[in-house]
Amino acid sequence: MQHATVHDVFKTTAARTPEAEFLFTESVTAAAYGISAGAIRWGEAAAQVERLRAAYAQAGYGHGHRVGLLLENRPAFLFHWFALNALGVSVVPINSEMRSAELVYLIGHSEIGLAVTLPGRAADLRAAAVQAGVAFETMGPDDEVPPARTVAPRAGEAIGLDSECSLLYTSGTTGRPKGCILGNAYFLRAGEWYAALDGVCGIRRDTERVITPLPLNHMNAMAFSTMLVLVAGGCLVQLDRFHPKTWLASARESRATIVHYLGVMPAMLLSAPASVGDRDHAIRWGFGAGVDRKHHASFEARFGFPLVEAWAMTETGAAACVMANREPRLVGTSCFGRQEDFVQIRLVGEDGNDIGVDTPGELLVRSAGSDPKRYFFSGYLKDEAATREAWADGWFHTGDLVRRDAQGNFFFVDRKKNVIRRSGENISAVEVESVLNQHPAVKTSAVAATPDAVRGDEVLACIVMREDADASQREQLAASIVAHALAQLAYYKAPxxxxxxxALPLTASQKIQRGQLRELAHALPGQAHCIDTRAMKKRQT
Incomplete structure (x- = not known):
């Protein structure tokens, strides 16, 4: 059957497997949210979605409207999303960590007229809407739906693959977040791509139980884990967030078979003492990105399942996803797989020309076939210039630096904007961080450029020490960390x-907040806790 909307595929699977478990809330998440632990079956979920759909329709919501959802990772998020999607209403997920200035921007930019919110945040949203000058209503997830303020903008048009399903804001690690317009086709393709995986990641229909701590206001949880379950059946285990101390217990309780991760999560799990119960689970494999090279093999050996690295962006969805789901996966090398037939890929240098084997270049992608934008995002809301720039010369410019070896394997190097340029040499922040994190006193690190009058940029490392490190010996510790870096990297890359x-500045999804880090790096030199180690950086004779 050809589905045209996310609601279509949800409804079809619910009708086929009404008694199967659709959502499972394990004990930790249930306690955090004050809701019942246990399973919600597909048939029960379908009844809730239909009740909400009818209420929104009665209130006048329709094709082309946008509604905000500030519901964290609760089941209510999914029920309201599917109900609104059935009517052609786009949802705008709102990160619950957002505060006034961020809310003013999002509400004003997206022009949402209604937000379904946790009651404790309703006043914040209404105040932000006043500042943004937007006519606005809020409702709780179980409240009566207020009447729509306007007629649906596309009321006379059929709801279909090109209808806006969600307006998803990028994490905004640099500059203001951009609103990515994502159609139904984007989400359906993500689920179909995931359900068709093979190799290490074969999917068993109506069987997999996917556990994810990632937020539903990001594309990974919305477009990958959720859409896999909608397309292939099975059960979604949506955690409130990542709890390293209880994560494995949650995976056991929920009988999870597939896990989603980001790079920081394996490192946190490995930091706990090893246990005889580390392999006591039903997990077959993990889907994620950014596992530290030094942790990759040791994690798999200890926990007994592969961490399968992949590459994608909010803008690309699954249209250009690359995944190391077939052997050899080249564990511990930042390899994220090889090119598939559905995507075209180029790596280009600063001059825009294609670069050779094992040379880092910017990753450019597009869909194979007659439509290079097929299944990608539909554009940045109210920013045609940024959309055109991203699609310059008919290729989507990712801003990621990647290298390709002679066998066609791709390796992530860094974000282009994270590259430090010191005396004409390009330095990857991620590469330096990976080395610094191996020092026995370093819990975690983040590297950025700080201005240098002679060299343009200098490398500055922010270090969070391990709890057992001697904080009173900072100068000696700094020297030890730099010596460690000099032993493994070219001298100019050392801090x-x-x-x-x-603590490091992090986004809600636990990625380094690079924009804030750069500001911090400009202000830190000269402060007592910032040690000048430039004298240690000498060219080797």
């Missing part, structure tokens, strides 16, 4: 400054 900090 010229080492700043000891209590």
């Amino acid at each position: 010229g400054y080492v700043a000891f900090v209590d």
Whole structure:
């Protein structure tokens, strides 16, 4: 059957497997949210979605409207999303960590007229809407739906693959977040791509139980884990967030078979003492990105399942996804797989020309076939210039630096904007961080450029020390960390400054907040906890 909307595929699977488990809320998430632990069956979920669909339709919501959802990772998020999608209403997920300035921007930019929200945040949203000058209503997830303020913009048009399904804001690690317009086709393709995986990641229909701690306001949880379950059947285990101390217990309780991760999560799980129960689970494999090279093999050996690295962006969805789901996966090398037939890929240098084997270049992608934008995002809301720039010369410019070896394997190097340029040399922040994180006193690190009058940029490392490190010996510790880097990297890549900090600036999805880090790096030199180690950086004779 050809489905035209996310609701279509949900409804079809619910009708086929009404008694099967659709959502499972394990004990930790249930306690965090104050809701019941246990399973919600497909038939029960379908009844809730239909009740909401009828209520929204009665209130006048329709094709082309947008509604905000500030519901964290609760089951209500999914029920409201599917109900609104059935009517052609786009959902705008709102990160619950957002505060006033961020909310003013999102509400004003997206022009949502209604937000379904946790009651405790309703006043914040209404205040932000006043500042944004937007006519606005809020409702709780179980409240009566208020009447729509306007007629649906596309009321006379059929709801289909090109209808906007969600307006998803990028994480905004640099600059203001962009609103990515994502159609039904984008989401359906993500689920179909995932369900068709083979090799290490074969999917057993109506069987898999997918556990994810990632937020539903990001594309990984919305477009991959959720859509796999809608397309292939099975059960979604949506955690409130990542709890390293209880994650494995949650996986056992929920009988998870597939896990979703980001790079920081394996590192946190490995930091706990090894246990005889580390392999006591039903997990077959993990889907994610960014596992530290030094942790990859040791994690798989200890926990007994492969971490399968992949590459995608909010803008690309599954249209250009590359995944290391077939052997050899080249564990511990930042390899994320090889090119598939459905995508075209180029790696280009700063001059825009294709680069050779094992040379880092910017990753450019597009769909194979007559439509290079097929299944990609539909554009950035209210920013045609940024959309055109991203699609310059008919290729989507990812901003990621990647290299390809002679066998066609792709390896992630870094975000282009994270590259530090010191005396004409390009330095990858991620590469330096990977080495620094191996030092026995380093819990985690983040590297950025700080201005240098002679060299343009200098490397500054923010270091969070392990709890058992001696914080009183900072100068000696900084010297030890730089010596460790000099033993493994070209001298110019080693930190010229080492700043000891209590925590790194992180986004809600636990990625390094690079924009904030760059600001921090400009201000840190000269402060007592920032050690100048430039004298240690000498060219080897």
